[in-house]
Amino acid sequence: xxxxxxxxxxxxxxxIPRITAHDIHVWLxxxxxxxxxxxxxxxxxxxxxxxxxxxxxxxxxxSIINGTGGHGxxxxxxxxxxxxxxxxxxxxxxxxxVANLPPEVLDDTLRATLAPFGQVLNIKNEMWAQTYRYxxxxxxxxxxxxxxxxxxxxxxxxxxxxxxxxDGQPITCYxxxxxxHLHPTCPCRQRRAPFPSSTKPVTYATIKATMPxxxxxxxxxxxxxxxxxxxxxxxxxxxxxxxxxxxx
Numbered sequence: 001x002x003x004x005x006x007x008x009x010x011x012x013x014x015x016i017p018r019i020t021a022h023d024i025h026v027w028l029x030x031x032x033x034x035x036x037x038x039x040x041x042x043x044x045x046x047x048x049x050x051x052x053x054x055x056x057x058x059x060x061x062x063s064i065i066n067g068t069g070g071h072g073x074x075x076x077x078x079x080x081x082x083x084x085x086x087x088x089x090x091x092x093x094x095x096x097x098v099a100n101l102p103p104e105v106l107d108d109t110l111r112a113t114l115a116p117f118g119q120v121l122n123i124k125n126e127m128w129a130q131t132y133r134y135x136x137x138x139x140x141x142x143x144x145x146x147x148x149x150x151x152x153x154x155x156x157x158x159x160x161x162x163x164x165x166x167d168g169q170p171i172t173c174y175x176x177x178x179x180x181h182l183h184p185t186c187p188c189r190q191r192r193a194p195f196p197s198s199t200k201p202v203t204y205a206t207i208k209a210t211m212p213x214x215x216x217x218x219x220x221x222x223x224x225x226x227x228x229x230x231x232x233x234x235x236x237x238x239x240x241x242x243x244x245x246x247x248x
Contacts, residue, residue, distance in 0.1 A: 006040075007089035008061055010051040012074065013082045019074070024051055027074060032064065032086075052089055061088055065148060090168045091118070091147035097126075098141045099163040110141065113157045118147040 010028075012019065019027075021044055028034050028042070034053065041054040055061060065086060072084040085092065098110065107123045114120050126140040151164050153172035173186045 004052065004054070004089040006056065006058055006061060007052050007054045008064060009085075009087050009089040009092065010053070010072070011085040011087070011092070012049040012051075013084075014049045016049075016074075016076070016080075016082045018046065018049075019076075028053065031074075032068065032072060034064065062148070070146065087146070088148060091150070094118075094145055094147050094166045094168070096143040096145055096151065096164060096166045098143060099139070099165075101139075101141060101157060101160060101162045103137065103139070105158045105160065107141075109158055110143070113155060114143060114145060114151065117149055117151045118145045120145050 010032075024044065025042070028051075029036075034055070038055045038057075038060050039053060040056060041052070043052040043054075044050075045052070065088065068086050070086050072086050073081050074084050075081050087093075096114070101110065110123060111120045121144040123144075124142045125137040126142055128135050128138050150170055151166070153164055153169070155162055155164055173188075
């Protein structure tokens, strides 16, 4: 699913009469006061009664959300006033599933951890159904939250690595926690140079064959000097090639 970026979603009450595109443009300028030079696109979804406004940068989105408090009002020609929910597109009200968090970790700790991502409304434990022998907590918590920014797939809460999931969540790098890419394509990942697929083992005989031809003690010194040093490297190289557990 495509993730909208730098986009504000204005959600109107579905029970109200439809509003013309002209009136929406006027309302965005007069009431929300969106600067013309900041707008890149305005898309109207008549079925969902939503208006998507793509702007130039994320900071401008946050300034609008903070300035309006996430809520607006639209005044109809009849004088009727209807509420408008203002949120970052793809966010707003979400039900987050938190797995692998021990029951000893308090809800207040979970609430504090999620606070930077939005306003936590309530937290409930998922329970085993009554059809099971033990209809107790399943070890998963459900958090209702008004998101202002996406939550990574993994978080560390009270020293415990937990799994976070919800509808519309972007893909997350499990190695570094960044959103928008997976670990195999992570730009921060350090790639090691692979060993050759097949390397012919080097033996003492092959090293001796490459040594300069000399006589007497000089040959012995060469063998026991330079060759012994080379053999140390050969043993280490062969061990790495033969180790079935070695990884690139």
